[in-house]
Amino acid sequence: MSSQLSSLEVNPVDYTNELKKPLPKSVYQQIELDLPRTFPGNPIFESPAGTRAMREVLHVCALQNPTIGYCQSMSFVVAVLLLLYPKAHVVNILNILIRDIVPGYWTHTMTGLQADIKVIEFLISKNLTDLYQHFKDLRIDVGTISTAWLLTLFSTTFPICTTLRLWDYLFAYGSSAIIKIVFCIFKLYKPKLLQLSDLIEVTSFLNERFKVFNNWDDLISELNGCNIPDERITQLQKNATIEIEKRTKERQLGSLKNTKFTLEELHELYQHFSTHPKSSGGTLPTSELFNVLLHSPIASEKWNEWSEQGKKALEKIFDENSDGTISFKEFCVSLAVYSRGSREEKMKFSFQVYDMDKSGSIEKDEMLHYLMNHYKCSGLEEEKTKAQNITDIIFSKYDENQDGKLSFKEFSCACEAEPILQHVLGFTNE
Structure with missing residues (x-):
């Protein structure tokens, strides 16, 4: 991910001094509650050093973004980033995500998340009409399936090697990329999804495929062949955001x-x-x-x-x-x-x-x-x-x-x- 991040503007963080500042009580408590829930069973993150690193990064990031503080799922993104970068740099990357890549995902209203789900549903309805109708008949909500993928930026969905490849794509192409990724996942598995009869079967099937995901070439082929222009997705995001903010x-x-x-x-x-x-x-x-x-x-x-x-x-x-x-x-x-x-x-x-x-x-x-x-x-x-x-x-x-x-x-x-x-x-x- 280094080449993609090097092209993005990064504001330096006074990491040491930020750590000395107190957090609002409820933010601190939520972080402490989520630390043991972040990749439980993984010795890297369960170790005292791993837990301390996550705590520090989330602490500084909460101070850097006071209107967000901390939102559940951020800890998973931080944990993966800490495998690759020093703590202060992880804060910078998280700030880039919050500001430029997935704005409105980790806020109180989650306007950005809601808007992107709305766009994904729209694109499926127009381009994968048979799957859209199948989900509609089964009363399956695309948002129910994909919310966790989006909030954790796929870090709890795919093996880490696949997650990092997706993040490469995300940082290279910006906020429209995450919508294309989700859309192409549904397109990739559409033939099988059309054979399933309820939400439990759909989520079980996808979870099993994602655990041992080895279809990277097929997925990247779908992404490269996706003919939905980024400008179109960006405009759809803006329209959806306006509608959600009004509501x-x-x-x-x-x-x-x-x-x-x-x-x-x-x-x-x-x-x-x-x-x-x-x-x-x-x-x-x-x-x-x-x-x-x-x-x-x-x-x-x-x-x-x-x-x-x-x-x-x-x-x-x-x-x-x-x-x-x-x-x-x-x-x-x-x-x-x-x-x-x-x-x-x-x-x-x-x-x-x-x-x-x-x-x-x-x-x-x-x-x-x-x-x-x-x-x-x-x-x-x-x-x-x-x-x-x-x-x-x-x-x-x-x-x-x-x-x-x-x-x-x-x-x-x-x-x-x-x-x-x-x-x-x-x-x-x-």
């Missing part, structure tokens, strides 16, 4: 009807969120939250004047599943509570923001920090000196057990009675 948008907007945003507002927010430069696969890195909020068409505020501590606290709330990214749904749900929630919802939301260390209670320094931040964002710098006095008063009146902390119940009582907290939570605008 995804409709589904997401439909699931947010209870957020108190109008449909028009949701459309505005979706446009704003999805066109952000760092948006990918329906998500944004948590670090981009305030950049999005700053120019949001809804809930305008002096977001850029929030303290770093306050920003981090808000990022954790918006990132509900702690994966280091914020989906459009997470964004809208949290923004709706912040800007239009009920009194109870706003109190719960604010309690989470104040509780910066996630201890389940609000301490004095957390209350003080947030009040000072409020004065700053409200353009009342001269009032910041009052924050300490107000904090002392609130704790003296509502910290019932005098432990220097406010429980949610104590905080709620303070919010219902104290004008400053009512103003911060927006109760005065009700």
Whole structure:
């Protein structure tokens, strides 16, 4: 694969420094869960050195691609690449795959994967009509058969020698190549597939053939003889992607009807969120939250004047599943509570923001920090000196057990009675 990769642009990775940075908890946990599942029984990958190498590469790649983090099946691709290249170079190759070869495969929405499956089904319907009709009669979905092939880039499908040959073809010809490969596999085995009577027989037959695959010459002959132009495939991919993105948008907007945003507002927010430069696969890195909020068409505020501590606290709330990214749904749900929630919802939301260390209670320094931040964002710098006095008063009146902390119940009582907290939570605008 060296000659194919040498022609592709590779951005250098500061591998050592990237390894020192922490991963989002859920990303780390998913990687750890998948490592022992990656080619189980293979002594190379089960060895401490092999496992450590995979862990490191996936760690760095997750940091390099924060909107993806980690997606199941990436570990198989990494494992095979580690047989050929140093770890830092494997990260570079994975970045090329994510950016140029199979974009949208390993994202939350898997738009690229869905689009390619749609294109494969279309090409089979137009060029292998008898097989398409046979599958249709048997209610066999091409995507059900081929999803694992695509997600692992055939690494769990074929012997490694065949996988590497297919990767040569993939890197040489780009994103349209993977569609041609799958199409030609179906074409190669069409005579036998037409004799099978259900999905179990089809998958069993293909799996048995792939385990001891020795038809490389026949497959490469099919690939070389495939008369479907790359430009045609590329256009079909674009059309399918547009259709899937439209369907995804409709589904997401439909699931947010209870957020108190109008449909028009949701459309505005979706446009704003999805066109952000760092948006990918329906998500944004948590670090981009305030950049999005700053120019949001809804809930305008002096977001850029929030303290770093306050920003981090808000990022954790918006990132509900702690994966280091914020989906459009997470964004809208949290923004709706912040800007239009009920009194109870706003109190719960604010309690989470104040509780910066996630201890389940609000301490004095957390209350003080947030009040000072409020004065700053409200353009009342001269009032910041009052924050300490107000904090002392609130704790003296509502910290019932005098432990220097406010429980949610104590905080709620303070919010219902104290004008400053009512103003911060927006109760005065009700």
